Amino acid sequence: MTLNIGWIGCGRHASQMLMPQLAKNDLHIAAVCDVNEKAAAKAAWHFGADAVYGDFLELINHKGLDAIGMAVGPEVHHAATLAALAKGLPVFIEKPPAKDLANTQAIADAADKAQKSVIIGFQKRYATGNRIARNILKSEAFGPIMGLTGYYMNEPAYFAGKADYSSFYLHHCVHYMDLLPWLAGSPFADLSVRVNVSEPGHILVHLGFECENGSIGSVAMGTMQSRGTPTESMTIMGDHKRLEIQNIIHVKYFRHPPFKADDREATLEPGVDTLCWEPNFTAAANEDHKGYAALIADVAAAFKGEASAAPQIHEGVAAMASLEQMTALVGQEFKKQKK
Missing domain, CATH: 3.30.360.10 (Dihydrodipicolinate Reductase; domain 2)
Structure with a gap:
């Protein structure tokens, strides 16, 4: 079964490490999006996308999409994932899922409400x-x-x-x-x-x-x-x-x-x-x-409703909670050292 995916973010990491794995798992890149027009056009040509966008909201509204994937910054991860879930689309997002725990939890809440998967690119598990x-x-x-x-x-x-x-x-x-x-x-x-x-x-x-x-x-x-x-x-x-x-x-x-x-x-x-x-x-x-092929294979399985060990958004919430606890402790150490 082939699914049509819209992809947001066509930088070096996405175009070299993630996007090449999609076709291997019957995920057709139907549309791409990047604020860098040249990068988007190059990715569209390279991966056979039918449409190119500079605005992620326009891409999410592209007809016939079955899922959204993205590798951009944490602010866009948060905003674009919420928009995709509002359209009833499952999502793959590179880490970090958002800029902080609160926004990551907001994604998890929206995923639960929409009953759609949001998968996090915790690729270290797949090395x-x-x-x-x-x-x-x-x-x-x-x-x-x-x-x-x-x-x-x-x-x-x-x-x-x-x-x-x-x-x-x-x-x-x-x-x-x-x-x-x-x-x-x-x-x-x-x-x-x-x-x-x-x-x-x-x-x-x-x-x-x-x-x-x-x-x-x-x-x-x-x-x-x-x-x-x-x-x-x-x-x-x-x-x-x-x-x-x-x-x-x-x-x-x-x-x-x-x-x-x-x-x-x-x-x-x-x-x-x-x-x-x-x-x-x-x-x-x-x-x-490095594990990118294995990660995307599990992402594809999850999108198709098959058994998958892909890390879900609630695991992202746990990781971000630990990260915020760690950074707060680092901040305390900096204050001690300044005294």
């Missing part, structure tokens, strides 16, 4: 390494998740002008407000922060947390590393087991092997020795290590 880890963590063999530690870094590209950290929080940190509870299998119960700033725009936030299931952890997020180096790592502890996910493409699963140095008959035992995975980048097949 292959993270999905492998999550499936192992859900198994009885791993047992209770004791702790999670890691880092998720960026560079100060958000701060070409004034060091306004809101973009860093909304576009970067929000990913881990969703990913950490998803990996732990439990919502946050408590958060704490420590902050270090070397110069305006160069921030390091250490987030400590406890989840409702008793898992504890810490993660460092900041703008102090080059994007030209690996900027993401996660270690998840169980009892005599641990998972390590490096750069989202290297997964190691450590169990409880015996020492082998003095055992002349030592070998590798499938049940206890370390398992490793990394993608084959030389293969012609799409390894989808």
Whole structure:
């Protein structure tokens, strides 16, 4: 079954990472919209759209649409999603869903009223390494998740002008407000922060947390590393087991092997020795290590009324609530440091 989708926002991220996945899942881009006329026209030509708009309200009123997708800014996400829901259309929105928790909750309320899906682009769940880890963590063999530690870094590209950290929080940190509870299998119960700033725009936030299931952890997020180096790592502890996910493409699963140095008959035992995975980048097949293809596949399934694990707007509400709690704590730390 092919559905007609209207797409809002034709920038580099949308046109390179998201829109190419739509046709693979029988989602035909019938109309596109962008305030940049050249970007919209290029996307229409590239993806075979029949109509081009500069106003998202005009696109939403395009005849024959079955759903709306968008990757723009949080203010437009909020306004355009409400407009689409008012027309009875399900929606996919990139993260963040809105500029704050209140507007995200407004979207959730409108989605409930319209009885339509609003799906959030929490793509970190779909990165292959993270999905492998999550499936192992859900198994009885791993047992209770004791702790999670890691880092998720960026560079100060958000701060070409004034060091306004809101973009860093909304576009970067929000990913881990969703990913950490998803990996732990439990919502946050408590958060704490420590902050270090070397110069305006160069921030390091250490987030400590406890989840409702008793898992504890810490993660460092900041703008102090080059994007030209690996900027993401996660270690998840169980009892005599641990998972390590490096750069989202290297997964190691450590169990409880015996020492082998003095055992002349030592070998590798499938049940206890370390398992490793990394993608084959030389293969012609799409390894989808970032997870965009898998995300859009679930979006398409949800739009078609099929079984789907796509993250819904209420999960976006939870992530934004955690993000606002974290940013409030960061603000308190800044005040302490100024005294």
